Amino acid sequence: MSAPTQLACPTCERSIVWSEEFPFRPFCSERCKMVDLGAWLTEQHAIPGEPVDSAPEAAGPDAAQPRD
Numbered sequence: 001m002s003a004p005t006q007l008a009c010p011t012c013e014r015s016i017v018w019s020e021e022f023p024f025r026p027f028c029s030e031r032c033k034m035v036d037l038g039a040w041l042t043e044q045h046a047i048p049g050e051p052v053d054s055a056p057e058a059a060g061p062d063a064a065q066p067r068d
């Protein structure tokens with residue numbers, strides 16, 4: 001016998017089984033699926049760290065000033 005895989009809903013951590021009983025697996029319900037999707041999208045918007053410019057910081061503030 002192959003027992004159905006047990007896992008926890010990533011959103012609410014309720015334990016479910018990988019079967020037709022849970023059409024929204026690995027989530028326990030559509031609601032949890034949407035919650036996780038929303039969280040994922042939010043994370044995509046909040047990109048950690050700002051894009052680092054390739055300008056060499058070692059040049060110092062003087063490099064930014066016009067020297068004519």
Ligand SMILES: [Zn+2]
Pocket residue numbers: 009010011012013014027028029032
């Ligand atoms: Zn859930």
